[in-house]
Amino acid sequence: MDNLVNIFCELKKTEKESVRIKRISISGDIQNDLSGYFIVDNLLKAEQIEFSGEYKPDEGQVLYINNFDFVHRNELSLTCETITVDEIVNIKYLFFKYDENTIVFQTFDNRKIIKPEKWLLIYSNDTFSKIDNKGLTIDSKIDALFIINEKKLLFTSYHNASKIFNLNDYFKEATDSEVKNFYQTDIFIDNNSLELNKFNSRMRKKIFLISKNGILDKVKENFETVCGYAKELGLENMFDEINKKIKFPSNEKEIGKLIDFLNEDLFKSPISNSIYETNSKRKLK
Incomplete structure (x- = not known):
């Protein structure tokens, strides 16, 4: 895995926002710490089963879609525009490069947003103090993984993967x-x-x-x-x-x-x- 992890996100579509892929600016220390934080091996080493919409994978199994194209795969650059604090509420999902051939994804919703009005308290020097700034939480769990040279998408939950990608060509409700x-x-x-x-x-x-x-x-x-x-x-x-x-x-x-x-x-x-x-x-x- 790359030693320095740069986190990117796609923003939900809005009338005002034209740039949808943005970088989340984090310090070098956090980038180093994140390199060993994410759990990716459970997807890479699992038994792969082709997705049909009819099978629920067991532990140790992962679903895959071949000939998949992640259209934003070439937009993971340090020159990418950084997200502002007001745009956190519009994050659709997070993603980053695990290595040169692998991009991993994590779903995002309002539960992962740290809001000052919630009175979140942190403990330091024998005292609890209130968080006064907006922020976000990042889980260690990965919801999907894209292998670039194989054009293969791996995931364990269709429900979570469909929050990130449009999978209607593969499975949906009939209109x-x-x-x-x-x-x-x-x-x-x-x-x-x-x-x-x-x-x-x-x-x-x-x-x-x-x-x-x-x-x-x-x-x-x-x-x-x-x-x-x-x-x-x-x-x-x-x-x-x-x-x-x-x-x-x-x-x-x-x-x-x-x-x-x-x-x-x-x-x-x-x-x-x-x-x-x-x-x-x-x-x-």
Whole structure:
């Protein structure tokens, strides 16, 4: 790791602010101390699993996105404009160069801002005194890491990574128009009376994945096989095997079951014949 750590930040978009990447000016002593402060090895040495939006990593695992581009990677310079105290409230995230090939990131929110009005007290010379200046706290935990020459982004939490980067191309909730396009696909019948308010956030995320992964095309190609498996899971009333169509239920709970099935989140154990629902899965082959 570089001996001297220079901390940078991206500011939230505002009407007045044109420069969004700024440097946080810190003393040389603090730069030296920070060089051993951050915990980065847990990301670099973890088992890497490609991000799909469907798997929650365990301890010792990290998610990755290939061919990722951090557009501000060339803006980490000492000539970069420094942040002012009034701009602290607009910090979106912090980042710095771990080495010549690695940039690390940390989320930032209002909880990390030191505000004099909170009456924060520090202990010195047997006495507590009040902090009178605005400041910020920096955690040792790293939320994301970008490997420059591989164009690879590593992270353990999609929730935190999405606070730093726009990851909508990889995982998001389907919009109203995307939901309509989904249930109006010609493989479905009995869908004329559907209302958008029957599709909650959980369903919309799965609809995005179903569309992204081309699941409906795969169902069309293997309809008889899919229909047979649906019967094993008790969903036979949703499938018209003769006309090779899927009957869209009107009940919200049943809609959820159908979407779970299409997103491959329902399965039957060959050992116990029990039917299970999963909220985290990983493709092995």
